[in-house]
Amino acid sequence: MGDYDKREKLKEFYLKIRGCQECELSRSRTKFVFGSGSAYAPVMFVGEAPGKNEDLQGLPFVGQAGKLLDELLDSIGFDRSEVFIANVLKCRPPGNRDPRIEEINTCKSYLLEQIKIIDPKIICTLGKISTQLLLNTDKGINTLRGKVFKVDSRIIMPINHPAAVLYTPSRMEILKQDFQKIKRLIDSDGEVPACEEDILNLESETTGDKQNKGEQLGLF
Numbered sequence: 370m371g372d373y374d375k376r377e378k379l380k381e382f383y384l385k386i387r388g389c390q391e392c393e394l395s396r397s398r399t400k401f402v403f404g405s406g407s408a409y410a411p412v413m414f415v416g417e418a419p420g421k422n423e424d425l426q427g428l429p430f431v432g433q434a435g436k437l438l439d440e441l442l443d444s445i446g447f448d449r450s451e452v453f454i455a456n457v458l459k460c461r462p463p464g465n466r467d468p469r470i471e472e473i474n475t476c477k478s479y480l481l482e483q484i485k486i487i488d489p490k491i492i493c494t495l496g497k498i499s500t501q502l503l504l505n506t507d508k509g510i511n512t513l514r515g516k517v518f519k520v521d522s523r524i525i526m527p528i529n530h531p532a533a534v535l536y537t538p539s540r541m542e543i544l545k546q547d548f549q550k551i552k553r554l555i556d557s558d559g560e561v562p563a564c565e566e567d568i569l570n571l572e573s574e575t576t577g578d579k580q581n582k583g584e585q586l587g588l589f
């Protein structure tokens with residue numbers, strides 16, 4: 370797909386789904402939060418779900434966690450307009466409760482289509498929910514963060530969610546280091562540099578975690 374096509378396709382997709390009423394969250398939301406950034410982004414960041422500020426503005430990561438994400442992007446020379454930022458859920462769960470499994474299952478096709486259109490070399494999953502969804506695993510974020518997975522021709526790197534790091538500042542240094550690693554991955558154009566020794570075989574890391582693995586990973 371050419372670059373022009375990507376932008377048009379993403380816009381077309383946004384217009385198609387922005388009025389979504391597939392689950393109850395559509396009734397309590399203020400705004401549908403599609404995601405933002407460049408359709409040509411080499412790297413995509415995937416969070417969990419919109420919070421209060423995101424719901425009001427219709428944009429992802431615009432609260433405190435977003436401010437930290439912006440700073441971390443800046444530390445590796447990126448502006449948020451050069452990457453693409455999205456969430457697993459496009460609507461805010463009331464009171465910022467955890468997303469429910471049925472909501473994730475209903476909404477995930479939107480994220481998978483965004484990934485298909487943008488076709489980024491690298492996907493950074495922020496926290497447990499997006500990591501478990503895109504790696505199709507039950508393993509926890511503390512086990513997976515900072516590791517590099519190659520799924521088909523794409524790199525998936527889980528990192529801690531910025532909001533979690535705001536609650537546990539001792540994890541800040543780890544998050545900063547993980548961003549340096551993201552930078553190395555971007556610089557190597559999605560090829561895993563020889564110095565990154567921890568690229569993992571998805572099969573051996575996640576086998577048996579979820580039954581529909583092959584089906585889901587086949588989508589992108």
Ligand code: URA
Pocket residue numbers: 416417418419420423428429430431432434435456532
């Ligand atoms: N947390 C998320 O996971 N996504 C947002 O958009 C904001 C906070």
